[in-house]
Amino acid sequence: MKTIHALMAVALFAAVVPAAGALDISDGEEILEAVDGLRNFVGGDFAAVMTMISEDPDEGVEKQVVQQFRRDDEEKFLMLIQEPAVKLGQGYLQVDDTLWFYDPESRQFTHTSMKERFSGSDARNSDFGRSSITDDYAVTDLREGTLGSYQVYILELSATNNEVTYPHVVMWVTRDLFLPLKVEDYSETQRLMRTSLYPSYARAGDTYIATTMIFVDELIEGKKTQISLTDISVEPLPDSIFTKAYVERVNR
Amino acid sequence: MTTLRMALRNISRQKKRTILLGGAIAFGVMIITLVGSLTAGLASTANERFTDLLGGHIYISGQEVSESGRLISIVGEQEPLEEALFLIDDQIKEIRFRSAASGEVIFGSRTTTVMLDGVDWDHEPTLYKNLELIAGDITSVSDERTIIVPEPVMEELGVLVGESVLIRVTSITGQRNVGDFVIGGVTPDAGTFGLGSAYVDRAYLNSLIGMAADQYQRANIALADTGDIETVAATIERELLLLGKIDPGETAADDGHQPGSGPGRTMMFPGGMGFSAQVEETEQWEGTQFKVSTINDVMEPVMTIVTLLNQVSLGLFVVLMIITMVGLLNTFRMILIERTREIGTIRAIGMQRGQVRNMFLLEAFVLAVGGAIAGLVAAGILAAILGNIPMSTNTPMAMFLDGNTFAFPVNVINIAGTLAILTVITVLSAYLPARKAARMRPADALRTSY
Numbered sequence: 001m002k003t004i005h006a007l008m009a010v011a012l013f014a015a016v017v018p019a020a021g022a023l024d025i026s027d028g029e030e031i032l033e034a035v036d037g038l039r040n041f042v043g044g045d046f047a048a049v050m051t052m053i054s055e056d057p058d059e060g061v062e063k064q065v066v067q068q069f070r071r072d073d074e075e076k077f078l079m080l081i082q083e084p085a086v087k088l089g090q091g092y093l094q095v096d097d098t099l100w101f102y103d104p105e106s107r108q109f110t111h112t113s114m115k116e117r118f119s120g121s122d123a124r125n126s127d128f129g130r131s132s133i134t135d136d137y138a139v140t141d142l143r144e145g146t147l148g149s150y151q152v153y154i155l156e157l158s159a160t161n162n163e164v165t166y167p168h169v170v171m172w173v174t175r176d177l178f179l180p181l182k183v184e185d186y187s188e189t190q191r192l193m194r195t196s197l198y199p200s201y202a203r204a205g206d207t208y209i210a211t212t213m214i215f216v217d218e219l220i221e222g223k224k225t226q227i228s229l230t231d232i233s234v235e236p237l238p239d240s241i242f243t244k245a246y247v248e249r250v251n252r
Numbered sequence: 253m254t255t256l257r258m259a260l261r262n263i264s265r266q267k268k269r270t271i272l273l274g275g276a277i278a279f280g281v282m283i284i285t286l287v288g289s290l291t292a293g294l295a296s297t298a299n300e301r302f303t304d305l306l307g308g309h310i311y312i313s314g315q316e317v318s319e320s321g322r323l324i325s326i327v328g329e330q331e332p333l334e335e336a337l338f339l340i341d342d343q344i345k346e347i348r349f350r351s352a353a354s355g356e357v358i359f360g361s362r363t364t365t366v367m368l369d370g371v372d373w374d375h376e377p378t379l380y381k382n383l384e385l386i387a388g389d390i391t392s393v394s395d396e397r398t399i400i401v402p403e404p405v406m407e408e409l410g411v412l413v414g415e416s417v418l419i420r421v422t423s424i425t426g427q428r429n430v431g432d433f434v435i436g437g438v439t440p441d442a443g444t445f446g447l448g449s450a451y452v453d454r455a456y457l458n459s460l461i462g463m464a465a466d467q468y469q470r471a472n473i474a475l476a477d478t479g480d481i482e483t484v485a486a487t488i489e490r491e492l493l494l495l496g497k498i499d500p501g502e503t504a505a506d507d508g509h510q511p512g513s514g515p516g517r518t519m520m521f522p523g524g525m526g527f528s529a530q531v532e533e534t535e536q537w538e539g540t541q542f543k544v545s546t547i548n549d550v551m552e553p554v555m556t557i558v559t560l561l562n563q564v565s566l567g568l569f570v571v572l573m574i575i576t577m578v579g580l581l582n583t584f585r586m587i588l589i590e591r592t593r594e595i596g597t598i599r600a601i602g603m604q605r606g607q608v609r610n611m612f613l614l615e616a617f618v619l620a621v622g623g624a625i626a627g628l629v630a631a632g633i634l635a636a637i638l639g640n641i642p643m644s645t646n647t648p649m650a651m652f653l654d655g656n657t658f659a660f661p662v663n664v665i666n667i668a669g670t671l672a673i674l675t676v677i678t679v680l681s682a683y684l685p686a687r688k689a690a691r692m693r694p695a696d697a698l699r700t701s702y
Contacts, residue, residue: 167427189431219430
């Protein structure tokens with residue numbers, strides 16, 4: 001089902017977007033919808049193992065391995081940390097609007113925010129769940145360009161509300177499949193705060209999943225996080241996975 | 253006078269016994285004096301620290317609900333607060349309208365986190381005049397980009413006065429933002445385990461955390477008379493309640509409780525903390541809801557520790573005194589037996605009953621006073637030694653340190669009270685043997701042989 005949605009968005013866009021050189025803002029909205037369609041797993045589940053390498057000038061390099069489960073239709077996700085040993089069993093469970101952090105040492109769930117950094121990395125918790133760019137941003141500029149050897153659309157976005165993490169965003173999206181390759185996040189003061197790079201994608205069923213993500217903190221020299229996805233699966237997941245009981249059970 | 257001389261002579265006759273009894277009394281007095289002085293010092297230092305840190309004695313903060321139902325920290329409606337403050341105008345020494353945010357200070361690849369206090373320098377003459385700087389110049393705050401940082405921040409980042417830093421903050425609605433600042437001054441390490449704030453221009457901070465230049469999150473009120481804290485807080489709370497700007501379920505002012513004890517007195521540390529709770533639809537409100545808290549609310553945990561320490565020392569003192577009293581009672585009974593013939597003799601040569609009783613009571617009194625003086629001297633010596641031992645300012649205990657040592661203030665009333673109670677108890681415990689001695693018939697006493 002997810003694939004159908006994504007492909008429908010792409011097909012719709014292909015029908016709507018006019019020839020190069022005649023782009024306007026409404027085309028940008030269509031591109032965003034296509035990107036949303038590809039980024040979210042509508043109608044299906046998703047599971048993968050994430051390997052996160054965080055580089056910090058002060059704290060050195062840290063590797064984390066995280067098992068990720070997503071069910072975007074129901075706005076649920078679960079992230080269970082497998083490495084390093086000191087964080088083994090820590091989990092982030094999102095059910096509807098509530099994001100819980102589980103600490104196996106205290107065996108307690110505490111409320112956290114989607115805007116917080118994920119486990120000390122440069123990624124945000126919101127980077128791993130369902131997202132809707134079209135709900136939160138409006139296109140302020142759209143143009144064509146290139147990124148390396150890729151033909152891309154460059155979208156400049158401004159937040160439509162004051163509760164999204166970054167008020168201004170610039171996004172590079174491939175022209176053929178509408179895959180985001182690069183995203184720059186800007187502050188209200190128009191300072192570049194974070195750059196996200198998505199250099200590689202893999203097909204999962206009939207859709208594409210970013211298998212490598214690089215988040216660069218643009219304020220702190222040398223601070224970045226690279227995430228690689230392996231063991232990707234789009235098979236249906238049991239309902240019990242997205243429960244506190246499951247998180248507690250896997251920690252016994 | 254003769255009775256006193258005889259009492260003193262009797263005390264000096266049994267030196268070992270006198271030293272043991274006096275020593276027990278001295279030990280009890282030393283413990284209670286020392287602990288009482290220490291706890292008074294802890295409470296006083298912590299009170300001063302928190303008052304400085306939080307910028308006043310009464311804190312009024314505002315909360316609103318955003319369009320999406322999230323709780324945000326801001327005083328959007330200033331009129332109700334102005335009305336409430338008008339009522340206590342004559343008791344206010346200074347009001348500090350501040351904003352605050354947690355900021356990640358970035359200098360090259362180094363970072364540290366600090367609490368940013370947004371200050372309206374034009375309206376905070378006391379802070380401007382009294383802020384102690386170990387580097388830099390307070391006049392630099394005329395530039396809105398100036399930041400005055402605590403010494404640990406400077407050391408951690410390796411930054412100098414005049415150098416630029418970036419500060420990453422989160423707005424009141426949760427957006428990430430970043431500002432450019434220049435180090436204008438450095439405050440000494442207050443030893444407040446990270447609670448030391450950096451001071452920045454309020455209007456500039458507001459622009460970074462999504463507030464208008466003239467808005468604020470908290471009004472900190474410094475009172476002229478600190479004895480009025482709870483009364484003034486209750487007046488403000490009542491007025492805001494009348495104006496419908498405090499949730500009635502959260503105020504303690506009108507429900508017969510001690511002001512300051514209710515849930516409406518929750519201490520708040522507003523500012524972009526990167527977390528804003530969702531408010532249930534049924535519990536959302538329009539405009540600003542205020543919360544009032546006082547330095548006493550903040551000090552409550554500290555005072556609990558102080559009270560506990562005082563209770564423990566009092567318990568120890570009582571146990572020591574009971575043991576001493578029993579010892580005294582037995583000692584004086586023994587003295588009575590030892591001196592029975594002597595009492596008979598002095599009665600026979602003309603000493604009156606009252607004089608005999610007074611001689612015993614004077615012995616007890618001199619013992620109590622002597623022991624107490626020795627205890628006070630010992631407490632003073634120990635306090636002087638302990639009060640000069642430098643302690644680490646990098647631990648939670650630093651909040652209780654005066655500089656880098658513990659303070660041992662002298663509380664004359666407490667000491668006088670302890671001495672009075674001790675003397676009365678000591679004399680009372682000697683009263684029964686004294687009365688028995690006084691009632692002896694001289695002939696019977698002379699005939700007695702033990």
